[in-house]
Amino acid sequence: MAIKIENISKSYEGKKVIYNLSFELPEKGIFCLLGESGSGKTTLLRLIAGLEEPDSGKITGLEDKKISFVFQEDRLLPGSTAFENVALAGGAEAAKLWLERLEIDQAEAQKPCTLSGGMCRRVALARALAFGGDVLLLDEPFKGYDIELKKRIIPYIVEFSQNALVVLVTHDESEAALAGGSIYLSKDR
Amino acid sequence: MNFIMKAERKSLTVLRPLAVTLFWLGVWQLAFFLVKSELLLPSPGQTALRLFELMQTEGFWLKSLSSLLRIVKGFSLGVITGVVLGVLTGRFRLLRAFVSPALNTIKATPVASFIILALIWLTKDGVPVFISFLMVLPIIWSNVAQGIEETDKNLLEMARVFNFSRKNLALKVYLPSVRPYFLAGCTTALGFAWKAGIAAEILSLPLKSIGKELYNSKIYLETTDLFAWSVAVITLSIILEKLLVFLLGKIKSK
Numbered sequence: 001m002a003i004k005i006e007n008i009s010k011s012y013e014g015k016k017v018i019y020n021l022s023f024e025l026p027e028k029g030i031f032c033l034l035g036e037s038g039s040g041k042t043t044l045l046r047l048i049a050g051l052e053e054p055d056s057g058k059i060t061g062l063e064d065k066k067i068s069f070v071f072q073e074d075r076l077l078p079g080s081t082a083f084e085n086v087a088l089a090g091g092a093e094a095a096k097l098w099l100e101r102l103e104i105d106q107a108e109a110q111k112p113c114t115l116s117g118g119m120c121r122r123v124a125l126a127r128a129l130a131f132g133g134d135v136l137l138l139d140e141p142f143k144g145y146d147i148e149l150k151k152r153i154i155p156y157i158v159e160f161s162q163n164a165l166v167v168l169v170t171h172d173e174s175e176a177a178l179a180g181g182s183i184y185l186s187k188d189r
Numbered sequence: 190m191n192f193i194m195k196a197e198r199k200s201l202t203v204l205r206p207l208a209v210t211l212f213w214l215g216v217w218q219l220a221f222f223l224v225k226s227e228l229l230l231p232s233p234g235q236t237a238l239r240l241f242e243l244m245q246t247e248g249f250w251l252k253s254l255s256s257l258l259r260i261v262k263g264f265s266l267g268v269i270t271g272v273v274l275g276v277l278t279g280r281f282r283l284l285r286a287f288v289s290p291a292l293n294t295i296k297a298t299p300v301a302s303f304i305i306l307a308l309i310w311l312t313k314d315g316v317p318v319f320i321s322f323l324m325v326l327p328i329i330w331s332n333v334a335q336g337i338e339e340t341d342k343n344l345l346e347m348a349r350v351f352n353f354s355r356k357n358l359a360l361k362v363y364l365p366s367v368r369p370y371f372l373a374g375c376t377t378a379l380g381f382a383w384k385a386g387i388a389a390e391i392l393s394l395p396l397k398s399i400g401k402e403l404y405n406s407k408i409y410l411e412t413t414d415l416f417a418w419s420v421a422v423i424t425l426s427i428i429l430e431k432l433l434v435f436l437l438g439k440i441k442s443k
Contacts, residue, residue, distance in 0.1 A: 051346055067350065075347040079365040088361060089351035131351050 002027055008057030010043055017043045023183055030166045032176045035185035041169045042072050045137045048167065066133035070141045074120040076112040082123045083108035090130025098126035101156055118144030129160060136166045142175065154178065231413040240417040255397040257425060260386040263321025264379060271326050275333025285334065292327040300385045304392050316393035321382040328381065332374030336367030372437045379433055383426045
C-alpha cells in the first residue's frame with residue numbers, strides 16, 4: 001500500500017513549517033525531498049516516522065511498516081562503541097556486515113568521540129541499514145563523505161531501495177538524480 | 190628535562206598539602222599560646238596525645254566502629270530509597286508532583302527538629318541511622334531525578350525508533366546520563382550523613398557511640414577529649430569519603 005500524505009500542516013510556536021501538503025510516496029525506490037533550509041524537510045521526515053503528529057491532515061499507509069531513520073544529527077550513544085551503536089539496533093551479525101560495507105569496521109571498537117564527523121555519519125547510516133525495515137528515512141546522510149567514498153556507498157542505498165522505500169533529504173543534485181521521484185518544499189507559504 | 194619537571198611536580202603535590210597542614214597547626218598552636226587555657230582550647234600536641242591514649246583502648250575502636258556502621262547503614266538506605274524514588278519521579282511527572290513537596294520539606298527542615306522527633310519515635314540506636322537516611326534521601330533523589338530528566342531527548346527518540354528493549358534503554362541511554370549526577374550526589378550526601386548522624390548521636394546517646402563521648406566531654410568539661418574525638422570523626426569521614434570515591438571511580442570506569 002502506498003503512503004499517502006494528505007493536507008498536512010505543522011506549526012511550531014505559531015510559525016508554519018508545513019502548510020497543507022499532499023503527495024504520495026511509492027512503496028519502493030528512492031524518493032527525494034528537496035528544498036532550502038527551513039522549508040520543513042526534517043519536519044516532514046519526523047511526521048512520517050511518527051515522532052510528531054501533524055496539526056491537521058493525515059498520513060496513511062504506514063500502518064505495520066517498520067521505519068528506520070538516519071537523523072540530521074548522528075545521535076550515537078557516546079558511551080558505546082561504533083559496533084555497539086549499530087548492534088543495539090540491528091543485532092551483531094547485521095552490525096558486522098554494514099560496518100564492513102560502509103568501510104568503518106576498522107573503527108568498530110572506537111567510541112563516537114574518537115571518530116571524525118564523516119565516520120560518525122557512516123556509523124549512523126550503518127545503524128539504520130542494519131535495523132532494516134520497509135521505510136528508510138535519510139536526513140542528509142552523506143554529510144562529511146568524500147566523493148569517492150560516496151560513490152562506493154550509494155549503490156548499497158540503491159540496493160536497499162529495491163525492497164524498501166528510501167526517503168532522502170539532500171541539497172546535492174547528484175544524490176537527487178538517484179531518485180525515482182522527488183518533491184521540492186518551498187519556504188514561501 | 191621532562192623527568193626533572195615530573196619529579197618537581199610530584200614533590201609539589203606532596204609538599205604543598207604538608208605545608209598547608211603545618212601552617213594551620215601553627216595557627217592552632219599560636220591560638221593556644223594566646224588563650225593559655227587547656228579548658229578553652231587544647232594544643233595540637235595535647236589533642237594528639239589524648240587521641241593516641243584513646244586509640245590504645247578497645248572502647249575507642251568499638252565506639253568508632255558502631256558510629257561508622259550506623260552512619261553507613263543510614264547512608265545506604267538513603268541511597269537505595271533515593272535511587273528508587275529518583276527513577277520513579279524522573280519517569281512519572283505526576284508522582285514527582287506528589288513526592289517533591291515532602292522531600293523539599295525534609296531538605297529545608299532543621300535537622301534538630303527531626304532528631305527530636307526521632308527521639309520520640311525510635312530507639313537510641315535507630316535515631317542516627319534514621320537521621321543519616323533523612324539527610325541522604327533528598328540529595329540522592331533530586332540528583333537521580335535530574336539525571337533522568339536531563340537525558341538527551343534526541344537519544345531517547347533514537348532508542349524509540351530503533352525499538353530498544355527496556356533493559357538497553359535503561360543501561361545504554363538513561364544510566365550514562367544519571368551516573369555523574371548520582372556520583373556527585375553520593376559524595377555530597379556522605380558528608381551530610383556524617384555530620385547529622387553524629388549530631389543525632391549526641392542527642393540520642395547510644396551506648397557505644399562517638400556522639401556519646403562528645404556529649405560526655407561537654408558535661409565533664411574535657412575539651413581535650415572533645416578535640417580528640419572530633420579529630421577521630423574527621424579522620425573517619427575522610428577515610429570513608431576516599432573509599433566511596435574509590436568505589437564510585439570503579440563504577441565510573443566500567
